[in-house]
Every structure is written in C-alpha cells, then in structure tokens.
Amino acid sequence: MKKRNPPHQWLLNIQPDAKHTFDTLPPANKQGVFRRLRELLNADAPYSLPFVEMLQAKKFGRVRKFRVGDYRVFFAVESTEVTHLKHTYKGTLFLLAIRDRKDAY
Numbered sequence: 001m002k003k004r005n006p007p008h009q010w011l012l013n014i015q016p017d018a019k020h021t022f023d024t025l026p027p028a029n030k031q032g033v034f035r036r037l038r039e040l041l042n043a044d045a046p047y048s049l050p051f052v053e054m055l056q057a058k059k060f061g062r063v064r065k066f067r068v069g070d071y072r073v074f075f076a077v078e079s080t081e082v083t084h085l086k087h088t089y090k091g092t093l094f095l096l097a098i099r100d101r102k103d104a105y
C-alpha cells in the first residue's frame with residue numbers, strides 16, 4: 001500500500017493573475033515559488049515564517065510577500081476553518097500575485 005503525504009494545513013486558492021504569471025516563470029523560479037508555497041501550506045502560522053515579509057503601506061492590510069530571485073510573491077491568509085474534499089483545513093492561503101521586483105509596487 002502506497003503511503004500518502006499528509007495533507008497541507010491550509011487550502012491553497014490561486015488567483016488567475018498569479019497562475020498566469022507562474023506559468024510564464026523560468027523553471028528555477030517556478031521551483032523556488034513552489035518550494036516556499038509548500039512551506040507556507042504546511043506551517044502552523046504562515047505569517048511567522050522567517051522569509052515572509054510584511055508590506056509597509058496600510059492599504060495592503062493582511063497581504064504579505066516573499067522573494068524568489070527577482071520575483072515578489074504576494075499572498076494573504078484567511079484563518080477560518082474550511083473543509084474541502086473531506087479534509088478540514090485551518091483556513092485558506094490566497095496566492096494573489098507574482099511580480100517582477102521592478103514592477104512589484
């Protein structure tokens with residue numbers, strides 16, 4: 001019997017803009033984004049991970065970012081418990097956007 005990986009703690013919701021940009025990233029950057037997302041999805045508190053940065057302007061609210069190469073990845077977490085496909089998650093992690101650092105802000 002094949003052992004399955006434990007499900008993530010957070011449900012991932014990828015916004016269309018972020019998916020489009022992710023699909024066009026160079027392979028090394030795709031791997032970096034994927035690796036960081038996996039860390040976020042498995043974390044008890046995604047905002048507390050060392051690579052996560054808070055945005056300075058108040059207009060960004062709960063949006064956070066992390067860096068992969070020349071790209072900035074923007075996300076937010078909603079910590080309302082949600083059930084999807086018979087698994088209960090701590091909440092939802094929204095992948096909002098991926099921007100080249102020169103266009104990020």
